Amino acid sequence: MVERFFFSSSARKHGDDPNKCSDSSMVLLSGPLNCGKTSLLFQFAFNSASEDPSGDVVFICNKRKLESKPPFLSQGIDPSSDEFCRIRMKYIEDDDGIRKYFSAFHLHETFPKSVIIDDFGDFSVTGVVRANMVIQEVETLPWFEPWHYVEML
Numbered sequence: 001m002v003e004r005f006f007f008s009s010s011a012r013k014h015g016d017d018p019n020k021c022s023d024s025s026m027v028l029l030s031g032p033l034n035c036g037k038t039s040l041l042f043q044f045a046f047n048s049a050s051e052d053p054s055g056d057v058v059f060i061c062n063k064r065k066l067e068s069k070p071p072f073l074s075q076g077i078d079p080s081s082d083e084f085c086r087i088r089m090k091y092i093e094d095d096d097g098i099r100k101y102f103s104a105f106h107l108h109e110t111f112p113k114s115v116i117i118d119d120f121g122d123f124s125v126t127g128v129v130r131a132n133m134v135i136q137e138v139e140t141l142p143w144f145e146p147w148h149y150v151e152m153l
Helices: 009-013 037-051 063-068 082-086 095-103 125-140
Strands: 026-029 057-061 087-091 114-117 148-152
Touching: 026 037, 037 057, 037 082, 037 087, 037 114, 057 063, 082 087
Parallel strands: 026 148, 057 087, 057 114, 114 148
Antiparallel strands: none
16 A cells, blocks of 8 residues: 555556545545645655656645645656646645535546645535545446546545
8 A cells, every 4th residue: 555655666666556446536635634645645646646747646735734834745856847737736725625626526637636635624524525425426427437536635
């Protein structure tokens, strides 16, 4: 499971797919406050963008929270690298924003390689349930291709 967040160069050399999921394309990452979950998710976004130069990654978060505590970058990562151009930041303030984003998901010309939701647990329970229902509906559409969806509590 750790390979999903830190793609190893040995896996790439041996032809293993570091994005391969055994049971599901969804992962829930949880942990105590201030333990580095946002930084880990941002590292996952960077790794996803670097693995597939043609695919974008969507990082959904609360702008105010992200600006007050920006994620740390792993040592050796160039902040001006092209991978950051493929990470699309989507700022959402409440559960209604998540629902609206996924309700319009079918309008994307190309679908993102990964969709990452930071602080998913901060949204109201009712809104989260509605957002999950929309996500499940999107996954049943005939044009849908599996993608990574990572949520963080």
